Amino acid sequence: MAEIHDQFDTILILDFGSQYSHLITRRCRELNVYAELMPCTTKISDLHFKPKGIILSGSPYSVYDDDAPHADPAIYTLGVPILGICYGLQEMAYHNKGKIAQCNHREYGFAQVEVSKIGEGSSSSVDALFEGLGDMQVWMSHGDQLSEMPPNFHIIGRTQSAPYAAIAHDSKPFYGIQFHPEVTHSPRGKEVIGRFVLNICGCRTNWTMEEFIGKEIARIRDICGPKGRVIGAVSGGVDSTVAAKLMHEAIGDRFHAIMVDNGVLRLNEAKQVNEMLNKDLGVNLTVVDASDLFLSRLEGVEDPEKKRKIIGNTFINVFEEEAAKIEAAAEAEEKKGAEAKGRVEWLLQGTLYPDVIESISFKGPSATIKTHHNVGGLLADMKLKLIEPLRELFKDEVRALGRLLSIPAPLVQRHPFPGPGLAIRILGPVTREQVKILQQADSIYIEEIRNANLYNQISQAFAVLLPVKAVGVMGDKRTYEQVIALRAVQSEDFMTADWYVFPPEVLRRISSRITNEVSGVNRVTYDISSKPPSTVEWL
Secondary structure, three states: OOOHHHHOOEEEEEEOOOOOHHHHHHHHHHOOOEEEEEEOOOOHHHOOOOOOEEEEOOOOOOOOOOOOOOOOHHHHHOOOOEEEEOHHHHHHHHHOOOEEEEEEEEEEEEEEEEEOOEOOHHHOEOOHHHOOOOOEEEEEEEEEEEEEOOOOEEEEEEOOOOOOOEEEEOOOOEEEEOOOOOOOOOOOHHHHHHHHHHHHOOOOOOOOHHHHHHHHHHHHHHHHOOOOEEEEEOOOOHHHHHHHHHHHHHHHHHEEEEEEEOOOOOOOHHHHHHHHHHHHOOOOEEEEEOHHHHHHHHOOOOOHHHHHHHHHHHHHHHHHHHHHHHHHHHHHHHHOOOOOOOOEEEEEOOOOHHHHHHOOOOOOHHHOOOOOHHHHOOOOOOOOEEEOOOOOOOHHHHHHHHHHOOOOHHHHOOOOOOOOHHHHOEOOOOOHHHHHHHHHHHHHHHHHHHHOOOHHHOOEEEEEEEEEEEEEEEOOEEEEEEEEEEEEEEOOOOOOEEEOOOOHHHHHHHHHHHHHHOOOEEEEEEOOOOEOOOOOOOO
8 A cells, every 4th residue: 555655755854842843844845845744752763664854853952951852863874864953953963973052142033144165266166955045044043052063074154153053964965054944034944945855855846736636546545445435524624625525536425424513513514514515515424413412421521631532532432323324224225135335444534734743742742732633532442443634734735635626715715623613612611502602603703704805814713702701781781791702813834823913893893793692792802822822722
């Protein structure tokens, strides 16, 4: 069975805990080269593929810290090019017997790199990493720096305060840079990454959704075989919609989509999704009303991680029951003389790469931001096997894939909706009454955003019901009712996000409608937190 690494050259990015690590992955993919982020503790012997090159990320640590993260030394004998960025440079130098020292002052901000020439006279040139680039403005963010060169390395770039801002090995394709080429503050940073990925590593530029779609359909058919059947969770969000359409393209009606009404969906969600998938996309869909089951299990639960795991586990329970019903129906048809059908063995999920990244940490579970139900909330004894065709994709790549699958634009551009639904947007216990309040407020919010023609400018917008009450006044009477918080962000990949700046009149209209039309709410606030330090969702 062909794996993604068999079909696309791969750059392995080892994450040492930098807030910018995911951006390195994105910059490689923008060059149409597949890149994968893994914890820096990854053992080379555990890899089932050989990367074309390795990039070491930055880190908030010092290489001399007792708990400092270090890469598997085997990376240096793998025979592939290595690029160390910031801490990655220091890690490479440290391993090769160079010395690192604390800066006199933390260097954070713009700097000018002077590219060093190799050779003398008219024949002098620059190293392959900086070929054709010349001196450049870059972004620095570090408290330590290289103080003594490791043996067999030479300088290829310096700044006013960093004499070893860029280094290279004399004979091996090992490079280190103290600056961050992955951030937009380094204007030519993407070109530096391109020199490494394309020129030095020699990667093929075939990572496109046009290439991916054909290869993934073939892979799905290979996995499922000629008769294997798949059931899939759909929510109406772009991720599950694209995953469902892709699966339908691969195996037709052997894919059976299941829409679970878990009682914490958006207003009229189940009805809308049924119409979109069945009528617009021709996907075989069953809607299962399991709202009573979910809400009973969520009763009294306030902890967000418990909510996610309860919902993830209950989803699997419902799916396995539905799979059993589908198989029983197939067996009944066979007894009547119908052609034998394969068993339901697989569960489709729309897991994306950011879900995977946020659910792993090189320091272990204690450092994980949050568990995504797609990757961390499933039953250990689950009978169905997972199939996740979007697991390696960022959100913008999923949207591009959706367009190639001829999914209507309103569906492709639809804002994400979390698997646990409104349960993680209700801060506090989940009840039918609380769900109703949030459904109405969220519906008004999205309706007004659409009316103002702002929907496609915003990456994600939603309402949150807070577990507090505030004093208000309506009709000359004192009220003591709940508070709605509004969230809207702009983001390229949902690894970082900025809050959206609404025209005041739009916020005024949204607030007025919610407080007047939603019983039980007398106050509306707007969340102006970016990611980081906040996450997009509140829970």
